[in-house]
Amino acid sequence: MWDYSEKVKDHFFNPRNVGEVENADAVGEVGSLACGDALKLTLKLDTSGRIAEAKFKTFGCGSAIASASALTEMIKGKSLDEASRITDNDIASYLGGLPEQKMHCSVMGREALEAAVANYRGTKIEKPVDEGTIVCKCFGVTDNKIAHEVREHKLTTIEQVTNYCKAGGGCQSCHPQIQAIIDEVWQKEKEKAMIETARKPLKKLTNIQKIKLTQETIERVIRPTLQSDGGDIELVDVDGDRVMVSFRGSCAACPSSKVTLKSTVEAKLRELVTDSLIVEEIAS
Amino acid sequence: MKNVYADNNATTKVAPEVVEVMLPYFTEYYGNPSSMHTFGGQVAKKIDYARQQVADLVGADPSEIIFTSCGTESDNAAIWGILRANPRKKHIVTTRVEHPAIHNLCNYLAQNGYHVTELGVDSQGMLNLNELADVIREDTAVVSIMHANNETGVIFPIEEIGNIVKQKGSILHTDAVQAVGKIPINLSKSTIDLLTLSGHKLHAPKGVGALYIRKGITFSPFIIGGHQEHNRRGGTENAPSIIGLGKACDLAKKYMAEEISQVKRLRDKLETEVLKRAPDARVNGHKEYRLPNTTNLSFEFVEGEAILLLLNEKGVCASSGSACTSGSLEPSHVLRAMGVPFTAVHGSVRLSLCRYNTMEEVDYIIEHLPPIIRRLREISPYGREPAAKEAPRISARA
Numbered sequence: 001m002w003d004y005s006e007k008v009k010d011h012f013f014n015p016r017n018v019g020e021v022e023n024a025d026a027v028g029e030v031g032s033l034a035c036g037d038a039l040k041l042t043l044k045l046d047t048s049g050r051i052a053e054a055k056f057k058t059f060g061c062g063s064a065i066a067s068a069s070a071l072t073e074m075i076k077g078k079s080l081d082e083a084s085r086i087t088d089n090d091i092a093s094y095l096g097g098l099p100e101q102k103m104h105c106s107v108m109g110r111e112a113l114e115a116a117v118a119n120y121r122g123t124k125i126e127k128p129v130d131e132g133t134i135v136c137k138c139f140g141v142t143d144n145k146i147a148h149e150v151r152e153h154k155l156t157t158i159e160q161v162t163n164y165c166k167a168g169g170g171c172q173s174c175h176p177q178i179q180a181i182i183d184e185v186w187q188k189e190k191e192k193a194m195i196e197t198a199r200k201p202l203k204k205l206t207n208i209q210k211i212k213l214t215q216e217t218i219e220r221v222i223r224p225t226l227q228s229d230g231g232d233i234e235l236v237d238v239d240g241d242r243v244m245v246s247f248r249g250s251c252a253a254c255p256s257s258k259v260t261l262k263s264t265v266e267a268k269l270r271e272l273v274t275d276s277l278i279v280e281e282i283a284s
Numbered sequence: 285m286k287n288v289y290a291d292n293n294a295t296t297k298v299a300p301e302v303v304e305v306m307l308p309y310f311t312e313y314y315g316n317p318s319s320m321h322t323f324g325g326q327v328a329k330k331i332d333y334a335r336q337q338v339a340d341l342v343g344a345d346p347s348e349i350i351f352t353s354c355g356t357e358s359d360n361a362a363i364w365g366i367l368r369a370n371p372r373k374k375h376i377v378t379t380r381v382e383h384p385a386i387h388n389l390c391n392y393l394a395q396n397g398y399h400v401t402e403l404g405v406d407s408q409g410m411l412n413l414n415e416l417a418d419v420i421r422e423d424t425a426v427v428s429i430m431h432a433n434n435e436t437g438v439i440f441p442i443e444e445i446g447n448i449v450k451q452k453g454s455i456l457h458t459d460a461v462q463a464v465g466k467i468p469i470n471l472s473k474s475t476i477d478l479l480t481l482s483g484h485k486l487h488a489p490k491g492v493g494a495l496y497i498r499k500g501i502t503f504s505p506f507i508i509g510g511h512q513e514h515n516r517r518g519g520t521e522n523a524p525s526i527i528g529l530g531k532a533c534d535l536a537k538k539y540m541a542e543e544i545s546q547v548k549r550l551r552d553k554l555e556t557e558v559l560k561r562a563p564d565a566r567v568n569g570h571k572e573y574r575l576p577n578t579t580n581l582s583f584e585f586v587e588g589e590a591i592l593l594l595l596n597e598k599g600v601c602a603s604s605g606s607a608c609t610s611g612s613l614e615p616s617h618v619l620r621a622m623g624v625p626f627t628a629v630h631g632s633v634r635l636s637l638c639r640y641n642t643m644e645e646v647d648y649i650i651e652h653l654p655p656i657i658r659r660l661r662e663i664s665p666y667g668r669e670p671a672a673k674e675a676p677r678i679s680a681r682a
Contacts, residue, residue: 002593002596012590012593013594013597015663018662018663029665033585033626033627033630033666034626034627036587036606036615036626036630037587038665038666039665040665057663057664057665057667058663058664058665059585059586059587059663059664059665059666059667060587060590061587061588061589061590061606062589062590062593064587064590065590065663
C-alpha cells in the first residue's frame with residue numbers, strides 16, 4: 001500500500017508546472033533511465049534575478065513526480081540564493097512528509113536545483129558531492145555522496161543510506177563499504193566533537209582535567225583505532241606532561257609500535273589534550 | 285468506484301462455493317480432527333475428502349498430499365524435508381527466477397554449508413536444458429525448478445526437466461503455485477517428485493497450501509509435532525481452509541477448459557489492444573509457453589509505480605516489477621535475469637486475470653491504460669512528444 005500524504009497525492013495526480021521553460025536561463029538535470037528516476041528542471045529569471053518561471057519533467061515514481069512539482073512551486077519568486085537554501089527536508093515537509101524509503105525523491109529535487117543554479121552561474125557544483133569513487137555500482141553512487149548524505153541527515157544504518165540516495169538498494173554487494181563509510185563519518189564527527197570540547201578551556205588544564213581528558217581521548221578515539229587493527233593500549237600513569245602507556249594485542253609485538261606511539265597516540269593526545277604532552281611506552 | 289481486479293497472480297477472490305462449504309466448519313463442526321469422538325472424527329472425514337479433491341486435480345494419490353499453511357511452507361518443507369533425509373548430499377540446483385520462497389531459502393542454504401547452482405534464463409525467460417544436465421552432480425540432493433513464473437507466466441517444460449533429473453539420479457521439486465488450476469497437471473504420469481501448491485492462488489482462502497510427495501520419496505518432516513498428516517506435518521489441521529481448498533480444486537478441475545480458452549482470450553485481447561494503443565512497449569516472457577492468464581508488459585520512459593497509482597485511481601488492480609514497488613530498491617530479479625533492459629524493467633506492469641474477469645473489464649483496462657502511459661510520458665524527460673520531435677536526452681550523471 002502507498003503511504004503517501006494527501007499533498008503528495010495532489011501533486012502527483014495534478015502536477016504543477018510540467019514541461020520545459022523556453023529559452024531557459026538555468027537548466028538542471030539529474031538521474032538517468034537506468035537509475036529508475038530522472039529530473040530535468042528549467043528556470044527563467046526576471047530582471048531582478050528572481051525565479052519567474054520554473055518547470056520540470058520527471059521520469060520516476062509517484063513521489064518523484066510530486067517532489068519535482070512541489071519544488072517548482074517552492075522556488076517561484078525566490079532569488080537563486082534564497083532557492084539554494086532549500087533542503088531536501090524542506091521539500092519533504094512541504095509535501096506533508098515522504099515515506100522513509102522515498103526520501104531520495106526529495107534529494108533528487110535538491111540536486112536538480114543545485115545543478116540548475118550552477119548551470120546559471122557557469123560554475124561547477126561547489127561541493128564535490130558527486131566526485132569520488134563509485135561505491136554502489138547499481139545506482140552509480142560515490143563514496144563522497146554517501147558520506148555527504150550520512151552527515152547531512154545523521155544516518156546511521158545502511159537502510160537509511162539506501163532511502164536517501166539509493167546506494168545499496170540493488171545487488172547489495174556494496175553494503176560492507178557503505179557501513180565503513182558510515183563508521184568513518186561518525187568516527188570523524190566524534191573526534192571533531194572531542195576537539196571542540198577540548199578546545200574550550202584554552203587556559204592551562206588542571207592536573208585533574210588533564211588526566212581525565214587523556215583518559216577519555218585514549219578510550220574514545222585512540223583505542224577504537226588500534227582495536228580495528230587487532231591492537232590495544234592501556235593508560236598506565238600520568239606524571240606532569242609525561243603520559244605512560246602500555247601496548248596490548250597485536251600492537252605489543254608490532255615492530256612499528258614506536259611509530260604508532262608517536263604518530264598516532266602522541267599526536268592525537270597533543271591535538272586533543274595539550275601539545276606539551278610526551279608519551280612513553282612502559283613495559284607491562 | 286469501479287474495481288477491476290487484474291492481480292490474480294498475487295491472490296484471488298475466494299469462490300462463493302468455497303466460502304459456503306467452509307462456513308459450517310467454523311460454526312457447527314468445530315471438532316478437532318484428531319479426537320476420538322465422532323464430533324471430531326466427522327471433520328477428519330471431511331479433510332480426507334478434501335485430500336481426495338486436491339489429489340484429483342493434480343492426478344495424485346491422496347496419500348501423497350499433505351496440507352500446509354501456505355506455498356512458502358510447502359516450499360520450505362520440500363527442500364528441508366529432502367535435505368534432512370539425505371544429510372550427505374550438499375548440493376541444490378535451482379533457477380534465477382524462482383519465487384522468493386525458494387530463492388531466499390536457497391540463498392540462506394548457500395550461506396549455511398550448502399552449494400547452490402542457479403540456472404540462468406534466456407531473453408524469453410526459458411531455461412537451457414543442456415545446462416541443467418551438466419550441473420546435476422552425484423551429491424545433488426534436490427533440483428527445485430518452478431513450474432510457471434509468477435511475474436511473467438512463463439511455463440518451464442517440467443516433464444523434460446524431470447526426465448533429466450531422473451537420468452542424473454536426483455529428486456525434482458517444483459513450485460507449481462502459479463500453475464495448479466491454470467494448466468492441466470497429471471502427477472500419475474509425471475517425473476515430478478514433490479510439488480507445491482497454494483490455496484489463495486486458486487480461489488481458496490489464504491493460509492492453506494499443500495505439498496505433494498511422491499510415494500517412495502524419503503522425506504523428513506519440516507514442522508515437528510503431533511502425528512497429523514501421517515507424521516509428515518505436525519500441528520492441528522486448519523480444517524475450514526483445507527475443506528475450502530478441496531472445493532476450490534474441485535472447481536478448478538471443472539473450469540480448467542474455460543481457464544485455458546476463455547481467460548486466454550481475455551488476456552490475448554488485453555495484450556494486443558494495449559500494445560496497439562501504446563507505442564514503445566513490449567511483452568516480457570515467451571509468448572507461447574506462458575500461463576493463459578498472465579501478461580507482463582514494459583512501457584519505455586515511464587516508471588511502474590506511477591502507472592500503478594494512476595491505474596489504482598481508475599480502480600484497476602495490477603502489479604509492477606519496478607524497483608519502487610518492490611519494497612527494496614531492487615527491480616524485479618526475474619526480468620533482470622532475462623536481460624530485460626533496466627529501462628523496461630522500471631516500466632513493467634503485470635496484469636493477471638481469472639475466470640471471474642469479464643470482457644467488459646478487459647475493455648475498461650484497454651480504454652484507460654494507454655492514456656495513463658501517454659500522460660506519464662508527457663511528464664517524462666525521455667517521453668516521445670506526439671509531434672515525433674526527438675525528445676532531449678539526459679545523460680546519466682554518476
